[in-house]
Amino acid sequence: MLLRPTTIAHRPLLTLALAASASLRLSSPQIATGSFALAAQQHNHNQQSPLQLSPSSPHIRNYSMGSNASTASNFPKGKSDTEWRAQLSPEQFRVLRQKGTEPGFTGKYDSHYPKKGVYTCAGCDSPLYTADLKFKSGCGWPAFFDAVPGAIDRHVDRTFGMKRTEITCKACGGHLGHVFEGEGFNNPTDERHCVNSISLNFSEDDKKA
Ligand SMILES: *[C@@H]1O[C@H](CO)[C@@H](O)[C@H](O)[C@H]1NC(C)=O
Numbered sequence: 712m713l714l715r716p717t718t719i720a721h722r723p724l725l726t727l728a729l730a731a732s733a734s735l736r737l738s739s740p741q742i743a744t745g746s747f748a749l750a751a752q753q754h755n756h757n758q759q760s761p762l763q764l765s766p767s768s769p770h771i772r773n774y775s776m777g778s779n780a781s782t783a784s785n786f787p788k789g790k791s792d793t794e795w796r797a798q799l800s801p802e803q804f805r806v807l808r809q810k811g812t813e814p815g816f817t818g819k820y821d822s823h824y825p826k827k828g829v830y831t832c833a834g835c836d837s838p839l840y841t842a843d844l845k846f847k848s849g850c851g852w853p854a855f856f857d858a859v860p861g862a863i864d865r866h867v868d869r870t871f872g873m874k875r876t877e878i879t880c881k882a883c884g885g886h887l888g889h890v891f892e893g894e895g896f897n898n899p900t901d902e903r904h905c906v907n908s909i910s911l912n913f914s915e916d917d918k919k920a
């Protein structure tokens with residue numbers, strides 16, 4: 712058992728996380744809104760995309776392509792991109808439906824620590840995280856150490872030259888963020904669910920969960 716002071720153990724990891732998010736911020740707007748949209752247009756009638764980000768995962772491939780048919784029918788609360796665009800703000804659509812990332816330290820739930828309540832999916836209102844699962848990570852996005860049982864899906868994400876675990880809403884497929892494991896945060900699971908504020912909505916009503 713290594714007994715290192717946690718503040719020291721955190722520092723290199725946080726630096727790494729911040730560096731990763733900084734590079735994400737630089738590249739994601741172009742990739743999320745530019746290349747994907749362009750590729751989707753150019754390969755509208757073609758199942759194979761040159762931007763296949765995760766060949767081993769048909770789910771992620773279809774999702775990245777923004778395929779109306781697959782996103783609408785593969786989830787209990789799925790909708791077509793047209794319907795999502797009508798319901799969500801442009802920034803919510805970019806993050807939830809095109810796997811974008813909001814800038815760090817800007818989201819409304821980053822420094823939000825209610826005593827009780829439920830964070831629901833901003834797309835379909837499914838309960839995803841409860842207030843007691845949230846912790847202070849200092850990383851610039853809401854952080855949770857666990858989710859409401861059965862509420863989220865995990866996928867391998869190999870974009871941006873990293874191997875990360877993407878998390879999505881099980882009910883509607885909306886992109887939430889990523890899970891990082893083994894960072895040494897003093898919480899029960901040693902996980903950090905790094906979730907975009909804009910993918911969430913908060914309700915003080917505990918009964919929702
Ligand atoms: C994704 O598309 C491929 C090719 O059209 C299909 O075989 C596969 O079942 C789809 N995956 C999902 C999760 O719908």
Ligand SMILES: *[C@@H]1O[C@H](CO)[C@@H](O)[C@H](O)[C@H]1NC(C)=O
Pocket residue numbers: 779780783784790791792
């Ligand atoms: C897109 O999704 C909507 C809602 O599920 C559906 O009514 C529509 O037929 C779909 N369009 C295509 C081209 O698959």
Ligand SMILES: *[C@@H]1O[C@H](CO)[C@@H](O)[C@H](O)[C@H]1NC(C)=O
Pocket residue numbers: 833836912913914915
């Ligand atoms: C967000 O949560 C509040 C409180 O539960 C609710 O009144 C509101 O309708 C929700 N907004 C969306 C977009 O689901």
Ligand SMILES: [Zn+2]
Pocket residue numbers: 788832833834835836837880881882883884885
């Ligand atoms: Zn959802």
